[in-house]
Amino acid sequence: KKNATDEEIIEIAKKSGCHDFIMKLSQGYETVAGEGGGHLSGGERQRISIARAMLKDAPIVILDEATSYIDPENEAILQDAIATLVKGKTLIIIAHRLKTIADVDQIFVIHDGYVENHGTHDELLKDSPVYQELWSAAMRGEEND
Structure with missing residues (x-):
C-alpha cells in the first residue's frame, strides 16, 4: 500500500512481530535494509x-515456507499474524512442516509432482498413505528434539 500512514505501518509491524526488532535498528523505521534484507x-x-x-x-495470499526460519518462540507470533492477515481471504501455504498446516481447511498432498490426495488433516490421516507417513515422520522428529 503505497500511501500507508505511519500509524498503519506500525500497527501492521506489531501484528507481524516486527516492531520490536525494527525499533532496535540504528534508524528504526527509517533504516534501509538493502537488497535481500542485508x-x-x-x-x-x-x-x-x-x-x-x-x-x-x-x-x-501465497506463503512459501513462511515459518521455515522462525524459532519456536516466534512461530506462534507469526502464526497469529498470518491468521490476522488471511481473515476473509484465500490463503495458499506451501509447507514441509506439517504441524504448521494441520488446522487449515484443505491440504493438498503433492507426491512425485502429482496431487496424491486432498482433504482435512484428519481425513488425510485416514485416507492418504503418503500423508500418514509424512505425519508419522514429523511426530518422530519432534520426539527427538
Whole structure:
C-alpha cells in the first residue's frame, strides 16, 4: 500500500512481530535494509514479508515456507499474524512442516509432482498413505528434539 500512514505501518509491524526488532535498528523505521534484507536474520526478513502482505491487503495470499526460519518462540507470533492477515481471504501455504498446516481447511498432498490426495488433516490421516507417513515422520522428529 503505497500511501500507508505511519500509524498503519506500525500497527501492521506489531501484528507481524516486527516492531520490536525494527525499533532496535540504528534508524528504526527509517533504516534501509538493502537488497535481500542485508543485516536482517532470515526470521526477521520473513516477518517483514508477512507485514508487507498484510499491508497490501491482497485477496489471495501465497506463503512459501513462511515459518521455515522462525524459532519456536516466534512461530506462534507469526502464526497469529498470518491468521490476522488471511481473515476473509484465500490463503495458499506451501509447507514441509506439517504441524504448521494441520488446522487449515484443505491440504493438498503433492507426491512425485502429482496431487496424491486432498482433504482435512484428519481425513488425510485416514485416507492418504503418503500423508500418514509424512505425519508419522514429523511426530518422530519432534520426539527427538
